[in-house]
Amino acid sequence: GDDVRVAAFGPNYANEKFTPRCTAVSMGSSNNVQRELCRAKVLLVPTKAEGGPLVAAYAWALGVPVMMHNTGIAASCQECYARLTGDAAADAATALSIVRGADTDPRWQRP
Numbered sequence: 001g002d003d004v005r006v007a008a009f010g011p012n013y014a015n016e017k018f019t020p021r022c023t024a025v026s027m028g029s030s031n032n033v034q035r036e037l038c039r040a041k042v043l044l045v046p047t048k049a050e051g052g053p054l055v056a057a058y059a060w061a062l063g064v065p066v067m068m069h070n071t072g073i074a075a076s077c078q079e080c081y082a083r084l085t086g087d088a089a090a091d092a093a094t095a096l097s098i099v100r101g102a103d104t105d106p107r108w109q110r111p
Contacts, residue, residue: 033058040064041099046084065098
């Protein structure tokens with residue numbers, strides 16, 4: 001199988017649904033988002049209604065693939081992201097496909 005490390009950030013990810021399968025990641029007091037994004041193979045932004053999100057722009061600037069709903073800034077840049085469908089199995093398959101092919105897809109070339 002595939003070995004996947006998921007880092008979830010934000011107050012809504014500390015619930016019992018994720019706890020049994022997750023290891024806590026401490027970012028310390030610096031909250032160095034750039035460092036974490038540079039280590040990422042793909043960024044999933046699950047929100048369905050947000051004007052930004054700014055984190056997607058940060059990821060794009062670093063060449064990190066982004067999966068998100070067609071909302072906010074994504075709506076104006078269709079080729080910049082992979083679309084989340086809401087189907088967990090399909091979205092997981094897409095994320096793995098991106099991770100496996102990130103080096104060959106021109107959308108995900110790191111600067």
